[in-house]
Amino acid sequence: MSNAGQSADTALLMIDIQNDFCPGGALAVSDGDAIVPIVNRLQARFSTRILTQDWHPVDHSSFAANHQGAAPFQMRTMAYGQQVLWPTHCVQASQGAAFHSDLITDSADLIIRKGFRPQIDSYSAFFENDRQTPTGLAGYLRERKIGALALVGLATDYCVYYSAIDARALGFEVTLIEDACRAIDLDGSLATAMDDMREKGVSLSDSHALL
Ligand code: VGL
Ligand code: ZN
Numbered sequence: 398m399s400n401a402g403q404s405a406d407t408a409l410l411m412i413d414i415q416n417d418f419c420p421g422g423a424l425a426v427s428d429g430d431a432i433v434p435i436v437n438r439l440q441a442r443f444s445t446r447i448l449t450q451d452w453h454p455v456d457h458s459s460f461a462a463n464h465q466g467a468a469p470f471q472m473r474t475m476a477y478g479q480q481v482l483w484p485t486h487c488v489q490a491s492q493g494a495a496f497h498s499d500l501i502t503d504s505a506d507l508i509i510r511k512g513f514r515p516q517i518d519s520y521s522a523f524f525e526n527d528r529q530t531p532t533g534l535a536g537y538l539r540e541r542k543i544g545a546l547a548l549v550g551l552a553t554d555y556c557v558y559y560s561a562i563d564a565r566a567l568g569f570e571v572t573l574i575e576d577a578c579r580a581i582d583l584d585g586s587l588a589t590a591m592d593d594m595r596e597k598g599v600s601l602s603d604s605h606a607l608l
Contacts, residue, residue, distance in 0.1 A: 412550030
């Protein structure tokens with residue numbers, strides 16, 4: 398756990414550190430930009446760095462604006478299950494979808510985009526929200542013999558959380574670096590996510606243990 402940063406087969410997985418999840422963005426996570434300097438320092442500790450990028454078409458079904466009479470943060474039943482309706486965010490090629498301008502992105506080995514199919518949202522870096530359509534990340538990690546992940550990014554209780562539990566279910570070791578994440582926290586979603594991650598064997602750590 399505490400050597401997550403030293404092991405050659407551990408990747409740093411940086412989730413959705415994009416303008417729309419930072420203050421001033423369309424789905425701003427409180428204090429979201431505060432993680433950027435921490436994540437940048439952490440990057441030097443890992444030989445493999447992977448970024449994810451939420452990347453929606455403008456007609457995406459997770460946007461409240463695409464459902465008549467719906468407001469952001471309401472729930473909707475989709476073909477694949479319950480879905481939060483979000484403010485329009487991370488539209489492909491928009492400034493909101495760009496990575497935070499201070500985030501180091503040049504040294505990433507891989508950028509994995511998700512949420513690009515109009516009819517289905519994708520919180521996790523591994524599976525879309527039907528919990529079965531793969532993004533390809535598991536195969537990439539396995540081929541590269543990467544067995545462990547350190548997770549940072551936005552938001553702790555959505556995309557970071559689903560990435561963490563899917564990684565555990567797929568057999569990866571997972572360490573969440575708590576101070577390098579920030580949450581949306583809708584109706585207690587942060588506490589629920591933290592409890593579930595602990596139960597599923599996600600190790601909790603802090604950047605000070607790695608830097
Ligand atoms: C996210 C809600 C919608 C996230 C992405 O990155 O946590 N949350 N799209
Ligand atoms: Zn999204």
